[in-house]
Amino acid sequence: MMDLKREGTFGQMLNKSRKILIVGAAGGLARILTSILSKANPEDQIIGVDSRPQVEEFKRENVQFLKIRYTRGNFEKLFRDNEFHAVYHLARMSHAYSNKSNLAQRLDLNIMGTNRILELALKFDVKKMIILSTYHVYGALSDNPTFIAEDAPLKASIKHPELRDVTEMDQLATNWMWKNQHRIETVVLRPCSIIGPQIRNSMSQYLTTKYVPLGVDFNPMFQFIHEFDMANILARSLKEVPTGIYNVAPDEVVSIKKAKEIIGLPTFKIPLITLSPMTLAVKKIWNFPDYLIEYIKFSCVIDNAELKKHLKDDFLRFSTKEALELLKLKL
Amino acid sequence: MLKDILKTINLKTSSEDRKKFDQVFSKLYSIYGESEDPWGLDLHKTKNSIEYVWPLYKKYFKVRVFGKENVEDRPYMITSNHTGQIAIDGMLISTAFAMEIGPPRILRAMVERFFTGLPFIGTWAAQGGAVLGDRQNCEKLLERNQSVLVFPEGVKGISKSTKDFYKVQNFTRGFFRIALSSGVPILPIAVIGAEEFFPYVYQAKSIAKKFGLPALPISANYIPLPSPIDIYIGEAYMPPSHLNSDSTDKDIDLHIFEIESIIQKMTNDGLKKRRNFWANAK
Numbered sequence: 001m002m003d004l005k006r007e008g009t010f011g012q013m014l015n016k017s018r019k020i021l022i023v024g025a026a027g028g029l030a031r032i033l034t035s036i037l038s039k040a041n042p043e044d045q046i047i048g049v050d051s052r053p054q055v056e057e058f059k060r061e062n063v064q065f066l067k068i069r070y071t072r073g074n075f076e077k078l079f080r081d082n083e084f085h086a087v088y089h090l091a092r093m094s095h096a097y098s099n100k101s102n103l104a105q106r107l108d109l110n111i112m113g114t115n116r117i118l119e120l121a122l123k124f125d126v127k128k129m130i131i132l133s134t135y136h137v138y139g140a141l142s143d144n145p146t147f148i149a150e151d152a153p154l155k156a157s158i159k160h161p162e163l164r165d166v167t168e169m170d171q172l173a174t175n176w177m178w179k180n181q182h183r184i185e186t187v188v189l190r191p192c193s194i195i196g197p198q199i200r201n202s203m204s205q206y207l208t209t210k211y212v213p214l215g216v217d218f219n220p221m222f223q224f225i226h227e228f229d230m231a232n233i234l235a236r237s238l239k240e241v242p243t244g245i246y247n248v249a250p251d252e253v254v255s256i257k258k259a260k261e262i263i264g265l266p267t268f269k270i271p272l273i274t275l276s277p278m279t280l281a282v283k284k285i286w287n288f289p290d291y292l293i294e295y296i297k298f299s300c301v302i303d304n305a306e307l308k309k310h311l312k313d314d315f316l317r318f319s320t321k322e323a324l325e326l327l328k329l330k331l
Numbered sequence: 332m333l334k335d336i337l338k339t340i341n342l343k344t345s346s347e348d349r350k351k352f353d354q355v356f357s358k359l360y361s362i363y364g365e366s367e368d369p370w371g372l373d374l375h376k377t378k379n380s381i382e383y384v385w386p387l388y389k390k391y392f393k394v395r396v397f398g399k400e401n402v403e404d405r406p407y408m409i410t411s412n413h414t415g416q417i418a419i420d421g422m423l424i425s426t427a428f429a430m431e432i433g434p435p436r437i438l439r440a441m442v443e444r445f446f447t448g449l450p451f452i453g454t455w456a457a458q459g460g461a462v463l464g465d466r467q468n469c470e471k472l473l474e475r476n477q478s479v480l481v482f483p484e485g486v487k488g489i490s491k492s493t494k495d496f497y498k499v500q501n502f503t504r505g506f507f508r509i510a511l512s513s514g515v516p517i518l519p520i521a522v523i524g525a526e527e528f529f530p531y532v533y534q535a536k537s538i539a540k541k542f543g544l545p546a547l548p549i550s551a552n553y554i555p556l557p558s559p560i561d562i563y564i565g566e567a568y569m570p571p572s573h574l575n576s577d578s579t580d581k582d583i584d585l586h587i588f589e590i591e592s593i594i595q596k597m598t599n600d601g602l603k604k605r606r607n608f609w610a611n612a613k
Contacts, residue, residue: 142444142447142448142453142463143444143447143448143463143465144463145463145465145467145468146369146370146462146463146467146468146471147369147467147471215450215454216451217450217451217454218450218453218454219371219454219457219458220371221367221369221370221371253367253368253369254366254367255367255371255373258366258367271450271451272450273450298447298448299371301369
């Protein structure tokens with residue numbers, strides 16, 4: 001699975017031992033990232049933290065996992081005891097099961113938690129901060145232009161207030177990034193739908209579930225990135241991407257119907273205009289977040305030009321078709 | 332079912348037409364590719380749609396196209412008057428450019444925000460090349476050497492009451508600014524005959540406003556009458572090189588007015604040469 005050529009280049013770039021913190025290390029993407037970083041430069045020490053336990057222990061000596069909550073005091077101790085060179089913030093509490101009742105918890109964790117990580121990074125003189133946001137911040141709206149650039153307004157919460165934490169966390173991070181750009185280098189990544197056998201986000205679930213609703217009345221365009229490619233971009237951002245906000249997506253765009261066709265699972269074809277009223281009933285058999293209805297109705301296609309300035313054209317290993325086909329491994 | 336209906340009203344696609352579709356689309360596939368594009372264009376779906384639209388285009392609306400010689404093999408900002416309450420004119424112009432003008436091309440018709448949110452129709456139009464009328468979309472498509480179709484009168488053009496038929500409404504400026512920034516020529520178009528699809532129209536503006544609709548035509552018929560259509564293509568209008576997309580309204584208004592006048596003149600001339608309304612009965 002590893003791109004040896006790229007790994008080699010990456011390894012040469014990290015030529016002396018440094019400590020790298022990954023917040024949210026139990027997630028699927030974080031695990032792939034940990035693997036890439038630890039193999040690329042065995043001199044580096046990777047410390048992963050998460051409030052969840054890790055699925056499987058890393059065998060590598062330069063990887064350490066700690067199960068702690070980053071809102072507690074011992075999280076600060078971690079910064080105090082280790083002089084982190086870089087921090088990856090991949091700990092956004094997913095909005096995949098968003099509803100009004102868990103909004104307060106998500107706001108607290110995502111906004112207050114992010115704020116705490118950023119404060120600590122600044123206080124303990126971290127050199128590089130890499131934050132994972134999402135393309136969901138732009139919102140799926142019927143009047144979206146195709147190829148949304150990074151400076152477009154974040155409209156996710158216009159129709160779905162329960163996505164407030166998604167946009168607020170992004171804005172908090174980007175405001176902080178510009179304010180402190182002379183003290184710390186910060187990269188905010190807004191990837192398109194990340195898919196892969198290890199990722200459990202709403203889109204991966206949607207694609208790999210049988211008889212999910214598929215519109216006969218709408219067919220939005222999507223961009224998909226394979227989990228390995230995304231982890232590789234996170235790894236390369238450490239050295240190759242300067243301060244800024246970057247959309248992460250391939251050039252290829254595919255309609256949702258085509259994507260489901262490639263995966264080949266049966267779907268439940270209905271007019272999506274009838275779905276909103278049916279949501280309550282549908283939710284009893286399958287947890288279908290309300291906002292996702294908008295994403296399977298209207299396109300949210302992002303522009304990758306900014307990232308390509310730094311990573312050039314060879315930044316993806318898997319084509320969209322391959323990424324979708326690899327998703328079948330999850331079935 | 333649609334096939335049966337078409338058969339009943341003698342709008343069957345002939346084998347000759349099928350051959351034509353195959354020839355045209357083999358060229359289009361080589362230009363645009365066979366997979367979907369980022370705006371949702373799907374040539375396989377477009378081909379299916381044109382197979383249904385073509386008999387209506389030829390036999391129901393009896394479309395004639397004039398000025399084909401003015402179209403070169405390059406991208407254009409195709410600028411047309413907008414008539415006929417329901418934007419069938421866009422579909423007919425797009426069919427003309429795909430099927431009757433060489434080399435064939437898929438026009439990227441810029442549509443209202445309201446339109447892209449419509450179930451079924453929005454997706455069907457996008458698969459045929461329609462795109463949300465947004466500056467960014469327009470510029471990106473022109474960058475990719477595609478021709479865009481704009482109706483700078485906007486909803487004002489199609490939502491006219493009977494007394495205002497064939498009066499070109501004031502153009503908005505956006506299309507001209509994009510033509511300036513992209514450096515593409517403007518190709519003026521006049522469509523004659525579409526106003527008669529719905530001969531009596533009253534615009535219920537206040538009700539439309541109440542329901543958040545761009546227009547609400549009250550007509551005696553809601554299926555377009557078989558009015559014969561003439562499409563006139565004028566000579567390309569090159570945006571002046573001394574202006575740019577940030578030039579003042581005053582500077583660009585002169586040119587916009589000129590394009591409006593060209594299209595109004597083409598409309599007036601076309602009205603004199605139009606066929607009898609019952610041309611279709613022959």
